[in-house]
Structure formats: structure tokens, C-alpha cells
Amino acid sequence: MSKEREPNGKIRLDKWLWAARFFKTRSLAKQAIEGGHVYYDGSRVKVSKEVIIGAKLRIKQGWDEKTIEVLDLNDKRQSATIAQTLYKETAESIEKRQLNAEQRKQLKLSQMSPDIKPDKKSRRLIQQLKQKPCE
Numbered sequence: 001m002s003k004e005r006e007p008n009g010k011i012r013l014d015k016w017l018w019a020a021r022f023f024k025t026r027s028l029a030k031q032a033i034e035g036g037h038v039y040y041d042g043s044r045v046k047v048s049k050e051v052i053i054g055a056k057l058r059i060k061q062g063w064d065e066k067t068i069e070v071l072d073l074n075d076k077r078q079s080a081t082i083a084q085t086l087y088k089e090t091a092e093s094i095e096k097r098q099l100n101a102e103q104r105k106q107l108k109l110s111q112m113s114p115d116i117k118p119d120k121k122s123r124r125l126i127q128q129l130k131q132k133p134c135e
Helices: 013-019 026-034 080-086 091-110 120-131
Strands: 038-040 056-061 064-070 087-089
Touching: 013 026, 013 038, 013 080, 026 038, 026 056, 064 091
Parallel strands: none
Antiparallel strands: 038 056, 056 064, 064 087
């Protein structure tokens, strides 16, 4: 049994997020919780919140937002296959993430990129045009 694990099987939220491999370090998990990127049963919580089985978590990572349900508790970081057994992502969350990813791809395809980068002389001309006051 670990030092931070309670006899009744409760684990700190930051440690569970780290063990479930949502964040590379506990420090990053702590920053995400304090920054409002992790919601526990619909509300913001402190880093030391004890996780229980059946709790719903909403985690924002980059562009994605995942809604998961806690299935098991573990305070040790193990392989990714074991970590995936600790939680289950909701079907709505998966659909929403896939839809958002598809929209981002479409947006990127719709934006035209130049064939070549401007050289030093061209960049200077562009800067002069941008800085020139409108008349």
C-alpha cells in the first residue's frame, strides 16, 4: 500500500489523473486542476479532492474535452493498457471530439497557404505596407 493511499481506498485527484495517464507529471495534473481544466461531478475542485468510483470528470486538454467516468482506483502509474481500464469515456464525448477534429481539419484545408515563403526583401516590403498609415 502506498503512503498517499487511504485505508478505505481513496486517492487524490491529481495522483489519479497522473496514474490514468492524462498528464505526464503530477505537477501538470495539479496545474490543470487549479487552472479550471478539470471538473469533478460538474464543479471545480481542489487538487486534494478524493476520487471515488463512479465519479464523472470533465478534462480539457488542448483542443479536446473529454467526459469520463471513473471505473477503478490506482495510485501507481503503470502501462497505458492498464491505465485505460481505470476509466471509460462517454459516447457523447467521443462523438463530440471526433466532430470537432473533423471541423478543424476542414478549416485547415479551406485556408490557402502560400506556395513559397517571402524572402527578406519581400518581408520588409510587407512590414512597410502594414506600418504605413491609412490616408
